[in-house]
Amino acid sequence: MVYHIEELSNKNATDWKRVNEESKEGDFFHKLEWKRILEQSLNFKSHCFLLYRNDEPVALCPFYESSINGVRGLVSLPDSDYNHIIVTDQYDPLIAYHILEKCNEIARENKLSFILITTLRESIKDYFSKYNPLPYPIGGNMMLDLEKSGPDSIWSEVLSQRDRKHIRRFEKDGFKIKEINSIDHIKMFYKYYKANLESIDAAPHSFSHFEDLLRTYSSTEMILTLLYNNKIIAGGQLAFLHYPKKTVYLRYLSLNRDLPNRYRPTTYMRWNWIRRASEMGYSKICFGRTPPDPNDIHYQLKEKFGCHFEKEHSFIFPRSYLFKIGYNIYYTIYNFTKKYISR
Incomplete structure (x- = not known):
């Protein structure tokens, strides 16, 4: 050879x-x-x-x-x-x-x-x-296999009653998920993305990075969303889409840290992507890099959706x-x- x-x-x-x-x-x-x-x-x-x-x-x-x-x-x-x-x-x-x-x-x-x-x-x-x-x-990463557990079974068998309550609260209060692709909307997304990372002493990427992403990827490869109602923006999520492997990758979480404690925007946005990915024919969702410790809070927050750790x-x-x-x-x-x- x-x-x-x-x-x-x-x-x-x-x-x-x-x-x-x-x-x-x-x-x-x-x-x-x-x-x-x-x-x-x-x-x-x-x-x-x-x-x-x-x-x-x-x-x-x-x-x-x-x-x-x-x-x-x-x-x-x-x-x-x-x-x-x-x-x-x-x-x-x-x-x-x-x-x-x-x-x-x-x-x-x-x-x-x-x-x-x-x-x-x-x-x-x-x-x-x-x-x-x-x-x-x-x-490693936390990965959700939608072929093993679809949205219906995750809702009824995996999510806790408390998590379902938090999800319903957004719907009851008139919140919606909106896809964004204009510079003004991305500036809104970036405002809360930057504040969220700075609140945990992490370094955010520059705004130009998101402009580069928007120029590089089409709407079939990347989706930016905002969670909002008529009064406030609760947060946003960026998702990369890789259809050859039928996988969605969730990255760059944007959060309004000034929301009342009754709201859990991360829970709602993750649940939205579980439903949406399934409807679009995707079979896996990567919830992102996570410490391999079951006692870690980020591990637990992803595990409650049915994710498993890929080492x-x-x-x-x-x-x-x-x-x-x-x-x-x-x-x-x-x-x-x-x-x-x-x-």
Whole structure:
């Protein structure tokens, strides 16, 4: 078997698209349009490549320069709900070897301090583990399978009486969901999106990022909504639509934090997307990245809709001795803090 690597280009873009569409692991965030968003809108420098075996692509490797605590490294798909490499043959250990060799070459040429690789497959995890990576916290997403539980069963068997009451309250008080695509409406959405993140000391994306999204994606690929009545805006939600995998991805929650406590806009907007996704013929909804802790409040709020946690496996390979020492100290503190808080 002969292996070779090609950097992603116009010449092999069709191979990238085909593998993403045909692979079980393919998704919205591995599409080339998202690559342009990461590069142009979020200013990530890309190093994407394909691994071929006998002229057939066997791995898609979407890597970008990103930082951990101010230290730059090579990271697979940063700022994305799904950030894994795609491997078509889970039984070939040489694939991991060739990917890591290419990543080391990129890191050396660009003076990067670490390599962070993520996979969804247990077998691929085992192949990378042989190269002695440092431990990395488990990550993943909460996913709802509408083929196992449709809106009717979720309403009657999964949602609590209290959640159903909160949903009915919006309907009783005249709230509606409206699709938006004008700049003025997006400014309203952004106002509450920005305030919501700042209230939890998180950094919001710039308004220009949402303008870029609007220019990049059609109404069949992205929908922005506002929840409102005649008097107030309760919040909003952005959804990416990936029909080849019949999956909806919920991102960029916009919330009016000044609403009375009697309202739970997040509950209503999520329920709206459960009904809507089912009506549109979608079978899965990704509720976004979530800590893998069943005691975490965000985990619990998504689990109450019937979501299950999809685990990913990440590996960090140090490229410098100083980074290795610093990271080990950081990881030790992280684990200690996690155990202390969980008590």
